[in-house]
Amino acid sequence: MDVDRIVSLLVTKHPEISAEDAGTLLREWVALITENLLREESVETEPFGTFDCSPVSDGDPACPSADSGETAKYYRIGFTPSASLQKRVNSYFAHFEPSLLNEGVSFDELSTVVLGEEKAEEISDNRVRKTVRFATPAPSPVETVASKPVASKPVAVEPVAVETVAVEPVVSEQIAPQTHLSPASLQRHTERKRKSRSSLWIPIIGGVAIIVAGLFFFIPPPPETAQLTVDKLPVDASAPVSAPVSAPVSAPVSAPVPSPERIRETVVLGEGKTLRLLAEELFGSREFWVYIYLENRHIIQDPNRISVGVTLIIPDLQSYDIDPADPASLSRAKQLGNKVLQSR
Amino acid sequence: MTHSEMITVLSQRLRWPEEKVSELLSVATEVIGDQLSEPGTLSLPGLGNFTSRKSKEFISLHPETGERYLIPPSIDLFFRVAPALKKQFEEREEE
Known part of the structure; x- marks a missing residue:
């Protein structure tokens, strides 16, 4: 029983929780979810995900054809994992990110997929069927709604004394609600309509957010407004490079300093940062990561594994000819980066 | 049903304080998530x-x-x- 396994893991991880409490909570949680799904309502569990029960619409492969003549409606019960669950589940791969391959680099054992033609996600058979049966209608205000003419295909049903309702049961989402004669189901229908209207805003807002994020990343920030905390460290032959600096100085990254000592700028590697991300923030392109690595070779053993909190020297732009607007500079950096990775 | 509504209903059914239900559920879903990472x-x-x-x-x-x-x-x-x-x-x- 997997519930017992989860309970034992819970108790092991948190000894202050009793096995009885954990088991009771899990069972009640599952029972509550199933009750809501049976009522065709979605349930959200914040750190986990959302369970929902939605009608299968026309055009969906799970929807049977209208010619089937069945007096049934079809729903699909689904689970959408939350972002935090997906992050947790993919924690082992968190440090990997898509990387651009140069021409000539190939991996024979890997398959190549054209963008946009990725294999469709496996669709489990989570379709459920609910029988629709006519009851003898009593005169009610709801009947006037149901009696609107609809373009539906007549389906043979058991004979009932229907006087005013001229609606046949169908599978489509738009027409089916009009066959309901109960106020509760009508209310559910209007709630569903409200939810679907409000859910239109989500992709619109998402699209606007993507456009704003794209503008933010593609328009390089002016040097004066650099967000990084850059510590200026006077380079002394006897001083260790990784010595901490007491006062952070907010100054442009590439500002020349007219002093007898050569001032080297450093940056502390924050959580979730990689050399590529750092290079993009400092120089405007991820390809210049290799110069950060070369400048800090004495403290970086593996460019793919660097501890959080390490102080890295920012390479001088002129020394390495770093120019994100120059394709030759980008190409040189890319080639050097590949060479470094292949030599490991 | 939102997460907070679910916590309220569970709290009423189990007769536990909502904080206890919320914390236990959070820990339980973390454990489930850890199991699913394999x-x-x-x-x-x-x-x-x-x-x-x-x-x-x-x-x-x-x-x-x-x-x-x-x-x-x-x-x-x-x-x-x-x-x-x-x-x-x-x-x-x-x-």
Whole structure:
């Protein structure tokens, strides 16, 4: 029983929780979810995900054809994992990110997929069927709604004394609600309509957010407004490079300093940062990561594994000819980066 | 039903304080998430099975620019409804 396994893991991880409490909570949680799904309502569990029960619409492969003549409606019960669950589940791969391959680099054992033609996600058979049966209608205000003419295909049903309702049961989402004669189901229908209207805003807002994020990343920030905390460290032959600096100085990254000592700028590697991300923030392109690595070779053993909190020297732009607007500079950096990775 | 509504209902049913329910549920879902980070299947009786599978790394080709990207591996989650829940659903008739 997997519930017992989860309970034992819970108790092991948190000894202050009793096995009885954990088991009771899990069972009640599952029972509550199933009750809501049976009522065709979605349930959200914040750190986990959302369970929902939605009608299968026309055009969906799970929807049977209208010619089937069945007096049934079809729903699909689904689970959408939350972002935090997906992050947790993919924690082992968190440090990997898509990387651009140069021409000539190939991996024979890997398959190549054209963008946009990725294999469709496996669709489990989570379709459920609910029988629709006519009851003898009593005169009610709801009947006037149901009696609107609809373009539906007549389906043979058991004979009932229907006087005013001229609606046949169908599978489509738009027409089916009009066959309901109960106020509760009508209310559910209007709630569903409200939810679907409000859910239109989500992709619109998402699209606007993507456009704003794209503008933010593609328009390089002016040097004066650099967000990084850059510590200026006077380079002394006897001083260790990784010595901490007491006062952070907010100054442009590439500002020349007219002093007898050569001032080297450093940056502390924050959580979730990689050399590529750092290079993009400092120089405007991820390809210049290799110069950060070369400048800090004495403290970086593996460019793919660097501890959080390490102080890295920012390479001088002129020394390495770093120019994100120059394709030759980008190409040189890319080639050097590949060479470094292949030599490991 | 939102998360907070669910906490309230569970708290009333179990007669526990809402903080206790919220904390326990958060910890339980963390444990379930940790289990799902390893490829395999986790079953919640009465609800369904959660399956996590590792999808291998592959190369994604942009059809217009010809650029190729190495996409790292990832864990994908799948959910399959329990037959008991399906049966309960089908036994309900709508009028």
